[in-house]
Amino acid sequence: MQATTQTRPGDEQRLIARAVDDLARRTRFPVAFGGLFRGGRVTMTAFHGTRTTALEGLAVKPERGLGGRAFTELRPRMANDYRTAQQITHDYDRYILGEGIGTLLAVPVVVDGAARGVLYGASWGQWGIGGVAATPAVQVAEELAAGLRARDEQDRERETIRQEDVSPALTPAHQEELRESYAELRRIAASVDDAAIRSRLEDVERRLAVLSGISHADSGGATTTDVRLSPRETDVLACAALGATNAEIAAQLGLREGTVKAYLGAAMSKLDASTRLAAVAKARRAGILP
Structure with a gap:
């Protein structure tokens, strides 16, 4: 399943969908998904490689689950065996385990020091890849952050034009x-x-x-x-x-x-x-x- 738009079509969604595809391609994770922070949650809006619809509707709160920790701590988090991971809450097991995910990597998207979203790479079994996949995943997140930063600047320019004119x-x-x-x-x-x-x-x-x-x-x-x-x-x-x-x-x-x-x-x-x-x-x- 290729990355698809689920909500809010436009520049932001195109950026997140492209980043999800890039993460899957550059890390070789068979599954990738991600979303941006809106309304107090990081709502997943783009998916790549999923076998089921279990991940649709997933909205992660800060500090909750693997992605919530990555979002709050502003650094990548990985669970090589998600089902037994003890360092995270398991609020979202029905989504993650519903897709059959075993290994999960969560990388925050940080713009000007603030988390704006999370990108995930996943596999259905345990996959001991460590930093081999984390490094390119971080690079993808940084590129997405740069795109969002440029979009923010364009929005500010439009607002300036509107106010001046x-x-x-x-x-x-x-x-x-x-x-x-x-x-x-x-x-x-x-x-x-x-x-x-x-x-x-x-x-x-x-x-x-x-x-x-x-x-x-x-x-x-x-x-x-x-x-x-x-x-x-x-x-x-x-x-x-x-x-x-x-x-x-x-x-x-x-x-x-x-x-x-x-x-x-x-x-x-x-x-x-x-x-x-x-x-x-x-x-x-x-x-x-x-």
Whole structure:
């Protein structure tokens, strides 16, 4: 059974599912599973190699069971013979023994000093592997932690953009409608060969940008800049501002995905931004985007 999404589809779930697959591949444990801490428990949401559905619904409390100890102590824990292990509580025997697991390794996922989840490697019989499997398992957990940390940073950037860009003159819904309309006009203009019509569309774009620029000026957020983006760089950044992926932008603008990446990279470089979200924020503050 390959890793599958059980709850909360999205970036976090894709990260945990990939980590579970990686753990099984790199440690050679036949069974792997894991989950993130939410609502006071680490709920298992991704599974690899299970023979039954016994592990589904497993939600581990801190300090309880092998995973709870690993979570609380911020270090890996192993039970070579889970059934007789005395150093752990056996709150979750019906799940673990229900799958027929004999050897169990639990590795915490630690982000900025705090546990965020647990990854497990397991076998159906006793498997005396010790640190041979623990070391790559820890590496997988560290890579997952790095992914979660990057996702947290993106969330913080989005929140910063949201707070900076809320206009006193426009409701958030109207502000978003303005941005979607601007991006749509950019897409239409890019597909028009008639220079006169394209010029008229560009005039409407400028009027939309002015409308947004007034609100920024009123809130004290406007800045001056010497940055000049090319039309295509602006097109790509306008789509990225709406959350479109490179593949989606390529489809919308009739470009290759690699070309989109190049335009986006050039815009980020000109705006001195390390991420696309930071580039969007700087472009809005500079009046390049609404």
